[in-house]
Amino acid sequence: MITQVAKRESFLTELVNQCRKQGKGKRESCAYGLKDLRDVAAEYVLGSKFPTTKDEEWRFTDISPLLELNLQVPELTHEPNLALSSLTLPVSSKDALPLRVVFVNGFYAPHLSTMEASLLPTLAMEFFAGNLSNAPGNYHARIRELLNQEQQYNDVFTALNMSGLADAAVVYVPKNQQIETPIHLLFITMPGETPILAQPHCLVIAESGSSVNIVEDFAVIGNVSTFTNAVTQIWVGENAAVNHIRLQREGREAIHLGRSAIAQSRDSRYTCNAISLGGKISRHNLEVFQTGEQTETVINGLTMIAGEQLSDTHSAINLTKPHGTTRQLHKCIVADKAHAVFNGKVFVPQAAQLTDAAQLNRNLLLSPKARVDTKPQLEITADNVKCSHGATVSQLDAEEVFYLQSRGLNENDSRNLLINAFAAEIINKLPIPSLRETLYSVVKQMER
Template sequence: MINTQVATKEMFLADLVNQCSKLEVANRKGSAYGLQDLRDAATEYVLAASFPTVRDEEWRFTDLSSMLQVPFHVPQSYQSTVKLADIVMPVKNRDDLPLRLVFVNGFYAPDLSTVNLPDFYAGNLSNVPEKYRSRITDVLSQHKQQTEVFTALNVAGLADSAVVFVPANVCVEMPIHLLFLTAPGASPTMSQPHCVVIAEPGSNVTLIEDYATLGNVPAFTNAVTEVVVGENAAVNHVRLQREALDAVHIGKSAIVQSRNSRYTCHAISLGGKISRHNLEVFQRGEGTETTLNGLTVAFGEQLSDTHSLIDFNYPHGTSRQLHKCIIGNKARAVFNGKVFVRKAAQLTDAGQLSRNLLLSPRARVDTKPQLEIVADNVKCSHGATVSQLEDDELFYLQSRGLDLERSRYLLIDAFAAEILDKLPILGVAKMLSTCVAVQE
């Protein structure tokens, strides 16, 4: 029985890799970035790797075995049948969001994108100006050494990528909306979006990385995003996962910060039958500032998993992390936050807090904030809380004329507001507040 299960896992990965190998690099310009070599190395890694199971420490709360029963199909080209009118946008007024890049099943959709490029680049990999290509090659080349099977699987099928390149000392006034759509066909679809963001020294940019699905056919999104924050640069990053409830979403965000840079991530997870976000921040210079705000909302039988890592290796670094979960029905949330403070990272100031709200007796959360400190002159703290709606708070609101349902919503909204109010774009916060109310 065990041997059969192992063979099934191996066949599952081998089938996906085989489909990925047939993808053609966009416009055949991938040789400029050495994509084929990267793809070959990633393919070799995936074929030798094991499919994650609950026996693996990093996956012990997240059971992916149901994926093995679904014959996912990898689209080989872009199909222009999608209409943006079918998607609820984070910001409806186009004047507020004139820059939008749309990728459908991992393929760039120029007919759905709205791009204005005065002094920076936002587009796909094959159209990057020559003067920026060497920097992007440096970022992509980091995938020569793989350490995780789903990231390697994404690289094995890397045919194109969203690219945002902000030159030195350029401030992008308007946010850039990166919309990644999974549009299932007649059979379950696997989409592998890839995104590269480079903010050169002294630059400033705000991004909305947005994942959504169309239709009700099971889908699998395997996403990788790489963000490079240059010296004295600032990146404000909203990551919104709002896919369908029969979708599986696995995402990797890898951030590298240079000296005196500022990176803020607002990671919101609403959708997916199974979702997993691996967020890793690596300090590559002193004086970095990192802020991670997370909100997970899960109902029904959803499973939402967040794993984060902040790696300090230089002095005078600062980080603040607040992750909140709202869990109802029979849903389950996982939070595993790691902060590594290495010996050279003296005078680090790091704070981490996990706060969780359970709305039903069968809801469950597994939270594990953790610190690993080698330096001896630091200020670090971490903590976790798990609570329910208080009866006296509900009674107070009802005594003021509200019914029970409205009272519950107000308390849940107040719990989520601590994260949503920090979002850099008001329209996104309003939309997400509505989504939380609808799920409840």
């Protein structure tokens, strides 16, 4: 009988061996030096251990169910036949079709995408949204530079993603270009005969003075066992702005691990609205590095889970220069026997004087068996800063429910109104009306 220890030891090795077969012979391997990147990443994975709850960073999140899946790394499927009607987001009321870039099992699907040449005249001529192999040659150096930044690994699953890097979503915004229409990056996991490992990779480069709105969307076809291991890299140039929506809405049998790494230059602005709805087990690691002065970071998060779902949010904001500003608000609505985890870290070293940082995690438990583990953290060595952090965990206030009943509402409607108001603080920050409507419908389902 194979022990759990033996499973852990062989799990990563087997996946790396499969990943090494991906992407061989693809022409972008030479253009971006992917072979060397994959080799370095594979060696890191082979020298690492599978995380367990004995590790401090994973003590509330047990991902051992991964070991029970006979995962297969998929090869490129040419023009997979999918109906996207239930997955699309009408991101702009002014456009007949959304600007959508679709990836299936980590590979670009141009026949499902709507970033056609006919749409580009309304955008900047140098703007690009697509995949690695179609990126213009004059962008290769910048893309290679961003990919190389991931070689300093501190996470085994990031390295696993890089070890099988064969394709990636690329959004490139040239200097002083404002792209107002949101770009919908839709990453679909399409199961096969056995559970698969899908490893989407996303690169966003916003040059100085530019701005762009990105919707990063993860979905699974069917309610089946899958493993999505996603990595996103975003570089925000001087005085540039990136508005990033991350929507994870995979099936209840999916396991989702994602990492977002953001680097911000001087005077840049980065906003992240991270929404987590799906997955049997899900975790998002968000790392922000403010590398220039007068940098602004805003992070909003909303987790809505029920049943026996486990959703984990880990964030780390590194303020390394003076006059940095950051605001973080993460909310969790937890029903039934679900379990939410939040660990937010803000680092303010001696060099980051005159920093203004605020962090708050608020949690609403809708049943006696719902659970949350929260740990907001501030590490400050600078002596001239304005910083705060906190967390709250509560159930619906009986007095508030009674007050609403006294105004003519029944008990059920009173509870629904309070839950809706709790979520609205995050949902109303989203700039896309159709997405707000979708999320309010999810709130209504939790109210039942």
